Amino acid sequence: QKEVEQDPGPLSVPEGAIVSLNCTYSNSAFQYFMWYRQYSRKGPELLMYTYSSGNKEDGRFTAQVDKSSKYISLFIRDSQPSDSATYLCAMITYGNNRLAFGKGNQVVVIP
């Protein structure tokens, strides 16, 4: 079993819809959880960062962590065509220099 599982999709939604992405993980030692956004032919950029279980909101983006279920989610409200990208989840334990990434989930927002 891979440390981090993420369904690669792709996921197509109409503009204005809510996008829901998720990852599961097997290593209970993971403490920090991130979502990266990667546009085509670009490097990943950090989108959201969470430490504890619960929700974190930043504009149209909400990151959710459920450590008891080893499950994290990213929600994008009022999706825009500019949100079309690949979204990667990543997680790490404290003091470790290696991020464990999911495979990435391609999202297409149709105008």
Place this chain on the structure above:
Amino acid sequence: NAGVTQTPKFRVLKTGQSMTLLCAQDMNHEYMYWYRQDPGMGLRLIHYSVGEGTTAKGEVPDGYNVSRLKKQNFLLGLESAAPSQTSVYFCASSIDSLPNSNQPQHFGDGTRLSIL
């Protein structure tokens, strides 16, 4: 402010050839990383460096070597390229060890390498 710059952006090699990928960052970051990204595999860490003159193995180090002679540069070498090394290679840097929400990893835009 260029951030993280990778050269070259594209390269085609023949099996057995050698080459060096260059990563340069202008943010005075201590930590630098080399990843490869393959379809269905996500990003995997090849090697990383915690400061000038240091290197360490990541998840998939075999077939690669690295050097960090200057703080701003991190070189990834393929001594004898194999088709299995066809991939997109990303370099990243961070000011400190992970994790830190205020000091995330900054990624370059990748080097697309094909080995025939």
